[in-house]
Amino acid sequence: MSTNEYKKHWGSIEEFEVVAGVNTQTEINASDNSRKITKENESISRRDFLKASGFSLVAASLTLSGCKNAINKAIPYLIKPESITPGVSTFYASTFFDGHDYCSILVKTTEGRPIKIEGNTLSRVSTGGTNAKVQASVLSLYDDFRIKSPLKAKQKTTWDTVDAEIISKLEELTKKGNKIVILTSSIISPSTKNVFKDFLKKYPTTEVISYDAISSSGMIEANKMTFGKEVLPTYKFNRADLIVSFGADFLGTWIAPIEFTKQYASRRTPRSKTGKANAGISKHVQFESTLSLTGSNADYRIPINPSEEGPVLLEIYNKLATRAGKKPVAVSDSKVANSQIDAGTLPDELWAKKGRALVVSGSNDVHIQILVNKINSLIGSYGATIDLGNPTYYRQGIDGKMAELIERLEKGEVKGMILYHVNPAYDYPQADRFINALAKTTLSVSFSETMDETASLVNYICPDNHFLESWNDAEPRKGSFSLGQPTIGKLFDTRQAQESLLKWTGLTGSQGGEATEGESAYYLYIKKYWEKALYPLQSGHHSFASFWTAALQNGVYEPPAAHSKSPHTFLLSDHEFSKTVSSVLSEKTEGFEYSLYESIGIGTGRHANNPWLQELPDPVSKVCWDNYLAVSYGTAKKLNLKLGDNVKINDLFELPVLIQPGQSDHTVSIALGYGRTHAGKVADHVGKNAYKLVSLQKRKNGIQRIYSGGGITFKPTGRNYIFALTQTHHTMEGRNHVRRGRLSEYAKNPYTGNEQRIEDLKHKVSLYKARVFEGHHWGLAVDLSRCTGCSACVIACTAENNVPVVGRDEVRQKRIMHWLRVDRYYSEQPVRPEVYFQPVMCMQCNHAPCENVCPVGATQNSKEGLNEMAYNRCVGTRYCMNNCPYHVRRFNWLAYSNNNKFDYNTNSELGKMVLNPDVVVRSRGVVEKCTFCVQRIQESKLVAKTENRELLDGEIKTACVQACPAGAMVFGDLNKKDSAVSKAFLDERNYFLLEELHTVPAVGYLTKIKNDEPLAKS
Amino acid sequence: MKANPDFLQNAFSYLPLSSNGLFSLACLLIAFALLDLFFTRAIRFKAVHGLVLLAGSALVVKIAVGEAVLLGRSQGYEPDQPIKFSHRIHAGENKINCVYCHTGVNDSRYAGIPPASLCLNCHNVIRSGTNTGKTEIDKIHQSVDSGTAIRWVKVHTLPDFVYFSHAQHVNVGKIQCKKCHGDVENMGRIQQVSDLSMGWCIQCHRETNVNFDNKYYASYKQHKALESGKISKVTAQDIGGNNCSKCHY
Known part of the structure; x- marks a missing residue:
């Protein structure tokens, strides 16, 4: 494959077909089936228009003639609470735990109302990170559907x-x-x-009986059987040089994703100036059937069917056991033939990285987890990358x-x-x-x-x-x-x-x-x-x-943790062990297998009635407001399924099909958490309830809930469904937006993947005068090597900036209002795609193309380099949107507040309590966009001024920066040479989106470096 | 002291001049010109009619524009308040510092209207006033006792899309309250003195020097120009005080 072709990205299957020349008939925008939506009863005849305009003219003149300013009341406290100063927000430290996700948090309250949740940096567990669900949880406080009395x-x-x-x-x-x-x-x-x-x-x-909606019982019981401890261990992904995951979405949903993302991200940045190139970067291998967030970030991702997990693990174990001088588990040939996957040299590498490797599995099958425990104990993970002495209690x-x-x-x-x-x-x-x-x-x-x-x-x-x-x-x-x-x-x-x-x-x-x-x-x-x-x-x-x-x-x-170096003795005898684990090999099943997964936004379904979460596009598929049946490209081709074709699944329910690149060929996947019937007005009957497909299976220790299985049938019903799918919105027409390199090349040339940058720097000529910033010049750097695409920033931005929820129908028409989107690109073939994420917000260009086309001067550039948007001046021509090469401007097509057609939080008095009073709620007909959280900049500046001191680097954190569990973004003053963002801008990996247009953005990206170190030689 | 029945009155009014007289004049001019043009025909030169009509209509347009500009503004607004409270007596005669009651002014965007409990700091003792006797002061006690808030009429109102911070102006900028709120010490009922228009804000930002000694500004490049004498002052505008996103976000 030529370098050129290797660089090609695609956002959807349809784009892939055009890029790869598979089907020249396909339109790039075929997945954008929004055009099929007809606007019923929305056309207005000329006569209606004249009637309406005549009436409005009369009404306007009548109202204006009697125009009086409204009388506003100012109602002070009778007795002012000591902790509240109107207009000043107060932060309280608190804890989020919903039986599933844990996060130590700070709650921002204004005039007594909690309006925003931030991560608590003092916590050793969640270390200041958040995820989308934690960010959105403040909105469920103001849910109309809450029960109001016993x-x-x-x-x-x-x-x-x-x-x-x-x-x-x-x-x-x-x-x-x-x-x-x-x-x-x-x-x-x-x-x-x-x-x-x-x-x-x-x-x-x-x-007292504990019950988890999505169970980790298999792991807990495996730990009990193998180590006598009925708990989940603490994982240390930051200590692992090699991470092998079998379907565990540890960056998205598995056990403690916030914690794990922090640990993981700390090992994903190649160091350049300070040390050796690849000194610290970890290698991540993922085996899974559904393309998960974690799989998207893996260096090597091998699609497998759920039934193959056992055989592959057993193969790894057997090779390791041979190396360790133990007896491998005997397997019958008929069963092992089931597996098409060859673990290759992975066991050798695990062996080589003894004590620096970690194997995890997302399976709830106790037998598989026992096998995983055995592997981990063979490669010395316990005490190194797994801490069983300080267990976690997230699932019981x-x-x-x-x-x-x-x-x-x-x-x-x-x-x-x-x-x-x-x-x-x-x-x-x-x-x-x-x-x-x-x-x-x-x-x-x-x-x-x-x-x-x-x-x-x-x-x-x-x-x-x-x-x-x-x-x-x-x-x-523990502790x-x-x-x-x-x-x-x-x-x-x-x-x-x-x-x-x-x-x-x-x-x-x-x-x-x-x-x-x-x-x-x-x-x-x-x-x-x-x-x-x-x-x-x-x-x-x-x-x-x-x-x-x-x-x-x-x-x-958090008192200093007791160091646990206690030797972990494996309680199962070899005989018992081989007897137990040989059952992970199953006979080959006919037909398709299925796998059920937890989605990033909706999770277990408990918070489904939260409109922010419903409107959060799934980080990988970019579908919001629905679950779907994910099928592979090959399956779709074979069965002639198109995007959105409805299929009847096991005669249980009907779901539309989504062609998911990277999906394992013989497996289909469905997200759990949808199809609620008593969740409230937002979530009721959104999607279908896939919990019905969870199978209860007898294991050695009792019944086990298994989230995958075989023998699923689905047949097309002939109907087609239109997804609220954002992956082709705001496309940048095949330009080179995600720059990426390989670690091996990076060691030789830190500019790898970023050669264009050198070229661009040579051609840095402008008709415009270079801007001089007297005071500050705000900038933001996004490290794509750290970003996992988890989308916590999207919800944080929504909460901070009063971004409206527009609902499924509007999203279908590309009217999603998120100021910050996370673009997802695929490359290579749809069977085994590589996936890249790129958060895109307003670039705050120095020479902004949007500014010079505004006929009313509603968008201008500030002395601090911000591209400002004055909503009250905007008349809605949308020229700026048209001229923005990054597609980051959003238009308020309709009034999204106080409108029964948009019956979400801003349509109820209670729901409106979540609004940030520092940010105006935009009205219909104006363009809006990311402001670099200018309200936060102004607030921090004011604090520094009143304290008679300079601003500190890192003092100002935009909502996205603060929410990020991976620490992928830094915000700061580019005028200060020693600020983190200035340093990031000097990195060889730094580049700007569409720099050749000479918009001079204030948002810089650092190239994504994947670890391509080949799986060790045997 | 004797009771003064006019203790709430103000010696000044900042209400914009009414243009009713001028408007009537313009209408009359137009009417006369038309009348003479079609009926009386006293003036032979039609150019005179034309000129008068033009002048009349110009006046009408000018008034219309002037009035339209004033729409939504409320300079000179002086509503009755639920309690006959006089700033002249409190801030003027008794010389109570503004910040004693408007406590938020140094820390918050809002100066704040004092909670009723704060009134009681003094009025627990002072149960009767010179001008109103017990009636008005009793209202505070009633309010606190019954737990019903006093619903003051808001005088200075900015549109929702304007972010204004008292802390920035009073604490950092050291702007006197007087500068925007006028001679409150001599006001009975509070009156809006400034028109609070964007032009008014911007004008002030153009003229007002920034206190550049504040260490916050240490890294600003204007320091060099100031030292070398290239510039003699730095106004709010020079550091971006007139940028849209200083107030609109």
């Missing part, structure tokens, strides 16, 4: 009533000796666990217990159910069985915040507070603690779940003592626990009060 049989009632009735029923059940079960999502809060314990003391027939659900619970419910053994942040009526594979079984209880209580699928089935709903209204603590990893504090008073008549449990236990005060007003019982409970359990661990503070205040202020308390 409910009994769906009717509004009072807390006193529910408390009295529930207590009497609980007592009755206990007296009779009937079982009560608290079914909960994973709990990492030590205080909550104690609340459960206290509850158990009062009601001894109670049992054991599948077998849940399966057992349903049986017990069916038999009538369990009479009372308390459901805490779980929704099995939606996300359990046998939801119908659960629903019927739940009906057999005499008492069912849910703490759900919304009327979800499960909550709508219970007797009593005792709505929990939103986490931003609650006290809590957390121990995500790392964090606190959650309320950042707003309760919006509705809700009560924190722990508070309810304490009430029913009879512990309303701090274990006996009565809580004073404003201090909830659970708050005192946490304090008591911290005083008893954590205060003695430290020595810096001389009183508990000072320790508590410091912990609350920092959000975290």
Whole structure:
């Protein structure tokens, strides 16, 4: 393949066909099927137009003649709270944990309203990063669909009533000796666990069962069987020179993606000036069936079918075992023939990098996880890249217990159910069985915040507070603690779940003592626990009060971790091991296999009613507002499937087809978390519920939920569906936007992939005078080697800048409003594409093409190099959009606020509370775009001025920079030679988008360097 | 002291001059010209009619433009307030510093209207005023006791698309309150003195020197020019004070 061809990128299959010359008939914009949308009843005849304009003229003159300014009221506080100065925002440290993702956070509140979430840099666990779900969680606080008072049989009632009735029923059940079960999502809060314990003391027939929507039971149980520890370990991706992942999307959704992204990204930048070229860069090999975010970032990605995972792992194990002088596991030939994949020299390399390698698997099959554990222990990962001594507690659900619970419910053994942040009526594979079984209880209580699928089935709903209204603590990893504090008073008549449990236990005060007003019982409970359990661990503070205040202020308390070098003994005997793992080889199945995955935005589906997340294009497929059946290019060709063709899957439901490059040929994939029926107005009936396809399989230790399988059938229904698909929006017409190089070449020439830059620098001639910036010159550098494409920045930008949600139909018409988009490009062949991500925001050009075409001067360049946009001056000609080579300007085609057609957060008084008061809400008919978060620049400048000091480098962080878990972006002053961004701009990898146009952008990119070190020689 | 029934009155009004008289004059001129042109025909030279018509219409246009410019502005606005509060008495006669009540002015974009509890700092003791006796001061107590906020009428209003920060102007720029709010010490009811138009803002930014001694500006290149005497001053405009995104975002 010639170099030229190798550089070619494509954004969609249709583009690929044009680029590769496969099908010259295809239009590049074929995937842009938006043109098929007809505008019904929207055409206006000339007469209507005249009527309307005549009427408006009369109306306008009538109103103007009686024009008076509105009388505005100014209503001050009666008694001003000490911590609030109107107009100044306050930050509170808190903790996000939704039973799935953990993040230590800072909550920005303005006039008492939480409006933005940032990462807490003091946390050793999440280290200041966030992800899209964490960023968006502030919006769910203002969800209209939240339950506003306690409910009994769906009717509004009072807390006193529910408390009295529930207590009497609980007592009755206990007296009779009937079982009560608290079914909960994973709990990492030590205080909550104690609340459960206290509850158990009062009601001894109670049992607590953990249930995760997306289970990691396989890993937990494998650790129990192999090391005697029923936990998840702490992973250290930053210590691994070689990462081999089998379907674990550790940068997107697997266990603790924020943490892992930080670790991973720290090893993805090739150093140039400071040290040897490839001293630190890690190598990442991914085996998977669906093209995940993690797979997109891998150096080597091998598409496999789910059934091949076992054989490949076993092959790796056997080769390693031979090297280690152990006996390989014997396999029968008929079974191993199933695998088409050859692990090649990978085992040799793993062996060579002993103690510096890591193997992970996303499978929930305990047998596979045992095999992975064995491999990791052979290559010395434990104690090096895996820390089992300091485990993490993100997932605690054991599948077998849940399966057992349903049986017990069916038999009538369990009479009372308390459901805490779980929704099995939606996300359990046998939801119908659960629903019927739940009906057999005499008492069912849910703490759900919304009327979800499960909550709508219970007797009593005792709505929990939103986490931003609650006290809590957390121990995500052994020895790392964090606190959650309320950042707003309760919006509705809700009560924190722990508070309810304490009430029913009879512990309303701090274990006996009565809580004073404003201090909830659970708050005192946490304090008591911290005083008893954590205060003695430290020595810096001389009183508990000072320790508590410091912990609350920092959000975290993380005493130095105990170094665990404990030898890990493998508990399974060789015989047992080979017996167990040989079952990972299955007979070849006919037809297609399937694999179910968690999507970046929607996750388990719990936050599906969040319009920001629904409108977040999937980082890889770039589809928003839907899930779909991902099929490979080859399959699509063979079955003659086109983009958006509806297929009926297993006679269960109908989904449109998306042709996913990189998809394994015999596997189709569907995202979980969609198809909610009781999520709220935003998410109801968006997509289809793929949890139904999760299979329950018998394993050595009980039932296991398996997220892949075989024998799936799908047949076209003849209908075609139009996706809200952004991958071909704002295309830059095949120019060389993502520059990339290979590590081997980079070592010789740091300009590799960036040769164009040298050429451009030679031709740096301009008709314009060079700009001189007297004060600041703001710039942003994006390191493509670090960026994983996770899209946290997109949601951060949406939250910070009041970017409207426009809905599926508008996105179909390319009207998505995101100021910051993450472009995704493929190269090579669709079977094994290479994937590149590139965040694109306004380039803040020095010589901006948009500025000189504006007829009204609404967009101008500031003395600090910002390309400004004055909305109130804009008349909406859209010349600027037309002239912007980067396609970063967005037009408000319609009024997106107070408009019933856009029934999202800005159409409700409650939802509008999330708006940032420092940024104006744009009206219809104006163009908007990224401003480099000028409100943040101005705020930081003002602080520096009032403190009579210079701005520090890194003091100003735009929303995207702050949100990034990978640290891929830096913002700063280009006028200062020693600023991080100035240094980045001097890097050999630095280039500017379309520099040849001489727009002189203030956003620079650093080339993506992939590690192409060949897989070791045997 | 004797009660003064006019204690809320102001000696000045910044209301723009009414153009009603001028408008009537212009209409009359046009009417006369038309009348004479078609009916009375007293003036033989039609050019005179033409000139008068032209002058009349020009006047109408000028007035229309002038009025249109004033639309949405409220210079001289002086509404009645729910409590008969006089700045003359508080800031003038009793010499209470502005910042005593408007506490946000140094830290926030808003100077802020004092919470009712702050009034009570003094009015817990001072239960009766010279001019209004107990009636007005009682309103504060009632408000605090009953927990109902006082709904003041906002006088200085900027459009939503303007970001204005008091902290920047008062704390950093050391601008006197008077500069924009006028002679508050001599105002009964508060009156809007400036028109708060964009032209007014920009004009001030052109004229006002920046306090370049603030260390924040240390890296600004204008320091060199100042030292060499190339420039004698740095105004707000010179450091970008008149850029769109200083106020609009």
